[in-house]
Amino acid sequence: MQQEMLEHKDKDFAHNWVSSSRFIWLCQVFLVVALVLGGCYNLYTHRYKGRPQVDVPGNTLYNPKYK
Numbered sequence: 001m002q003q004e005m006l007e008h009k010d011k012d013f014a015h016n017w018v019s020s021s022r023f024i025w026l027c028q029v030f031l032v033v034a035l036v037l038g039g040c041y042n043l044y045t046h047r048y049k050g051r052p053q054v055d056v057p058g059n060t061l062y063n064p065k066y067k
Contacts (some may be wrong), residue, residue, distance in 0.1 A: 058065040
């Protein structure tokens, strides 16, 4: 019974500090990469499309034109 408990304890995630810390580190790396790629994709889809044609009234120009 004691031998079974020790074998199970070695394979358990909560009792094996090395494998649990490696797993948590890999999860963190995956999440950071996913967030960076998601942010890049979001910036790419909402990128600036160019200068729009805007009608500017003549009286608001640097050199205003009045009637």
